Amino acid sequence: MSATAETFSGGVAGGGLALGSRGHAQALTEEPAHGPAKRIVVAYGFWIFLISDIILFSALFASYAVLTDATAGGPTGRDLFELPTVAIETACLLLSTVFCGFAGIGAQVRRNTLYYGSMTATFVLGATFVAIELHEFATLIAAGAGPGRSGFLSAFFALIGCHGLHVTAGLLWLLTMMAQVYAKGYRDDIRRRLLCFALFWHTLDIIWVALFSLVYLVGVAPR
Amino acid sequence: MNNSSIPQSHGDVAPGDELAPADVPHAIGGYLLGLALATLLTCVSFYIAQSTLVWQPSIPIALSVLALAQMGVHLVFFLHITSGPDNVNNVMALAFGLLIVMLLVFGSLWIMTHLDHNVMPMERMMRMQR
Numbered sequence: 001m002s003a004t005a006e007t008f009s010g011g012v013a014g015g016g017l018a019l020g021s022r023g024h025a026q027a028l029t030e031e032p033a034h035g036p037a038k039r040i041v042v043a044y045g046f047w048i049f050l051i052s053d054i055i056l057f058s059a060l061f062a063s064y065a066v067l068t069d070a071t072a073g074g075p076t077g078r079d080l081f082e083l084p085t086v087a088i089e090t091a092c093l094l095l096s097t098v099f100c101g102f103a104g105i106g107a108q109v110r111r112n113t114l115y116y117g118s119m120t121a122t123f124v125l126g127a128t129f130v131a132i133e134l135h136e137f138a139t140l141i142a143a144g145a146g147p148g149r150s151g152f153l154s155a156f157f158a159l160i161g162c163h164g165l166h167v168t169a170g171l172l173w174l175l176t177m178m179a180q181v182y183a184k185g186y187r188d189d190i191r192r193r194l195l196c197f198a199l200f201w202h203t204l205d206i207i208w209v210a211l212f213s214l215v216y217l218v219g220v221a222p223r
Numbered sequence: 224m225n226n227s228s229i230p231q232s233h234g235d236v237a238p239g240d241e242l243a244p245a246d247v248p249h250a251i252g253g254y255l256l257g258l259a260l261a262t263l264l265t266c267v268s269f270y271i272a273q274s275t276l277v278w279q280p281s282i283p284i285a286l287s288v289l290a291l292a293q294m295g296v297h298l299v300f301f302l303h304i305t306s307g308p309d310n311v312n313n314v315m316a317l318a319f320g321l322l323i324v325m326l327l328v329f330g331s332l333w334i335m336t337h338l339d340h341n342v343m344p345m346e347r348m349m350r351m352q353r
Contacts, residue, residue: 047304047313051320058324062331087269094261097301101254108242202301206294212265213290214283217272221282 039192046196050203053166057207060159064215070151077152077219080145082136086216089132090208093167096125097205104198110186119178122201126171133164156215163211166204173197257300264293 099121106114147157268289271277298304
């Protein structure tokens, strides 16, 4: 706690300011007088978190890779995966990540139509992705291929479901960022949060690249 | 005291930030180029997974290489991980993360596919018990 207070007081250019609510708010929006820009430090810290998230996914991915053939006499990936659905999901997520980039540009030049339009497009495409994935899960469970059927399906649902939960959390964050820009404007601290959101959203698409290539496509490829 | 809604510092320009309005088409073009490359790689992946073009046992390797290439495209064109002023820190963190990922994935696969090296196979144990 004292370290946090020190960081904040270091961020106040004048120094010697009482750490009341005013000094605190100023420290959040102002660039420090020395050292790298606050935006770079924030992005670096969030990047470290994202790498830990990638490691979390790699653990789930390793368990999936180990359990791919543990189908317990049940359906395999070749019986279950439908590539047209996966192709639509991939297109949704790829386009939404590009729109997310456009939204970042819109926030930097403070152009409302570009920002809100791109954020809306990002949300609609991301929500479509989640809806398709939920429908896919419901179809699998209805066909008796739920996570309890085999080790393969447990690992599949854990891996793809974890990504789906991340996307859902990202959608909530996206709405929060639209509301924050609406309520507070393109303030420096709001734009730093937006930068973190964009990093998060782009990283989710990178993880999806691994998932559609190595889970779905390798799953149906002739062996 | 400055008003907090006014940007106070322009000295430290990070890539993709503090963008001038004139640079918007250029920035959008960067994302569109990334989109084109990612779409191309995705289409190739979906095509070779279903065709007989590639020698079949090598399809998983080919798909892995294409996935790695597409992740690289995303890192460069969307995350801009290579073009920051402090990019060395970002890339070093990524490299360390990749090391852990490789250890986790290949280590798990290696151990789990060789589990029975020091363990008697089940059939032989059954035969001995008879």
